[in-house]
Amino acid sequence: MQDSQEYKDKKAYFDKIITLYGRNVVVEVLQDSSVEVHKLHMASSNKPDGAIKTILALAKTRKIEITYHEKSSLSRISKNAKQDQGVAVDIIAQTYKSAHEIKDMKSFRLIALDGIQNPQNLGMIIRSCAAGNVDGIILPKKSSAKISPLVIKASSGTLFKLPIYYCNTLDEIFPDLDADTRIYSLSSHAKTSIYDVVPTEKSIFVLGNESDGVSPEVEKLCNDSISIPMQRGVESLNVAVTASLLAFMK
Amino acid sequence: MQDSQEYKDKKAYFDKIITLYGRNVVVEVLQDSSVEVHKLHMASSNKPDGAIKTILALAKTRKIEITYHEKSSLSRISKNAKQDQGVAVDIIAQTYKSAHEIKDMKSFRLIALDGIQNPQNLGMIIRSCAAGNVDGIILPKKSSAKISPLVIKASSGTLFKLPIYYCNTLDEIFPDLDADTRIYSLSSHAKTSIYDVVPTEKSIFVLGNESDGVSPEVEKLCNDSISIPMQRGVESLNVAVTASLLAFMK
CATH class of the missing domain: 3.30.1330.30 (Ribosomal protein L30/S12)
Incomplete structure (x- = not known):
């Protein structure tokens, strides 16, 4: 024992x-x-x-x-x-925690990354989330950029300010969470606007790969797919910008 | 004639x-x-x-x-x-216009750039502003990154969707504008929150250089200095993220 x-x-x-x-x-x-x-x-x-x-x-x-x-x-x-x-x-990194801890947390607003490849994007996401109103990032080890000097540089000294929940893949974490957890995937094709989402006590927003978006395996574990309404026929935003808009959502 | x-x-x-x-x-x-x-x-x-x-x-x-x-x-x-x-x-570029046109416009929400150096930041700012709720960018020729292949790449095909008002320097434009135009400089030290700003019919938000912020010459032409409230002692956001938060402000 x-x-x-x-x-x-x-x-x-x-x-x-x-x-x-x-x-x-x-x-x-x-x-x-x-x-x-x-x-x-x-x-x-x-x-x-x-x-x-x-x-x-x-x-x-x-x-x-x-x-x-x-x-x-x-x-x-x-x-x-x-x-x-x-x-x-x-x-x-004291802020580096196992994503298995999430299921025991009473309330959270988290951003989960599904296949972010660019270290600069990862660093910027960390910086904006540390500054914003989210409780941490879920970062899978597989298929995502790793914490590296480039990431640290782009995070501008904020890496150790924000909890980062590591796991191997998101699908080892999501099925274990309470039924009252709402998991949203961000997709430029989705019809529901992020501004129509009423954040619950337990919300996770999933951001996908820079080119391909959220993977089909993760998508099917989400409750809803949401998008940021865009003007002038623009089709997508930089993923770090999307993370920032979510992080500063009231 | x-x-x-x-x-x-x-x-x-x-x-x-x-x-x-x-x-x-x-x-x-x-x-x-x-x-x-x-x-x-x-x-x-x-x-x-x-x-x-x-x-x-x-x-x-x-x-x-x-x-x-x-x-x-x-x-x-x-x-x-x-x-x-x-x-x-x-x-x-049909969307490339003289900033002297602004004084004849009846209403506008614009983002003015004061010394943005990094082409990737400029490209991301263009992309987010094109997608968001601003009417254009004011881009001075002096002391700013120029439109280049790197900027175009980072703008992800949005460069020609958004009006870009060129000028030599911002101080050749700002003094000519109507007295009811409100010009805000973004500064991490400012006490007024961007969320307390009630946008008027004619608003300009000025973003400064990546390291030094808005220059003193431009600062003194602004009506107020505002900041984005940040958590966890984070001192600043990436300038393209700041532009994005402004562009998507309701």
Whole structure:
């Protein structure tokens, strides 16, 4: 029983870890004392000058564990050999939670992402949702952009302000939710306007892929499909703009 | 008198000309029969294969005038030697109007841009404003991103749907407007919320530069400074998101 709890705590801890990479990003992360750092990874081939020197000094000051790796192993950690520049950092995102927690929440307005590919869009969505009136984002690991330096840059320092509920796929989460949860998919073809939606205590708005919209598998788990009324025959909005309009809806 | 009118008509015609460049962009422009083309410019060094072959065929079908230039003269036309790929096209944007026309308009809700630099932001602003409830954008030639292939791409085919009022600087336009025109600058520091603004018959919302906001020269021509209320201590929104929230304000 004790073991089981320990295992659960450990799993919850590791689930909150996000690995970032690139020298400038790692310097920024280490300089921001509000970001909890688990571990720093360095390629043993890095020359200890310039940004590397800064990184080592910051790690020393903050007493952060450093592990050295062959360049190829480091790339397996960063998962981005082209852009890691021999440096990766594991950070602990306290706002990163399992989407399985949602079913126990009493009220929420969430934005779920179904296949958002562009890191800039993801960053902008995080920024607008953090600033707006939503309680978090549901971000599936499969088929979505991952939290990366590009996402962090576009989020403009807001990534750790907003709960992000991770899951593998949305269809592992939606069927478990209470029957009084309303799930809306956004679609430019939908006849119901977002302005006619009366938000309930538990609402989820699903935004789909930049080109293809919400996937058929997720669509069939939604209660209704809604659209933003547009002028001048414009067919669609940027997905981050749609997220922003939802986030600032009264 | 006749001459003067002819001159004015000619000036108005040339004021509506936007020069675009790059082989893919030119192919797209020529394929879109709704875009009026004034003239095609080609570097005489272009080999007549691939995209160039397509461009020549399209120009022939549409009976478009072609002028050949030395590579260096072509770059002076495109104003982007690095990216023109030896091709430029003058298009006639009927939605491109002089901002001096605004003072004669009876009612309007406009978004004025003061130093927007990022072409992607400009494109997204055009897209959201075209889809939303504004009557146009005021775009100063000085200190703002120009209409370019990047802007067109980000506008997602909406550039020619929305009136764009050009001027050199905003301070050549604002002082001429009726006293009942309300000009609001957006600022994250402002105490008045955008939700407390009661839009009048003639309203202009000014959005400033991505880093520095509205410039002091323009700020002093505004009637009030307003902000979008934000949660979680977020300090600002992406400027294209701000434009979108304004464009979809009821």
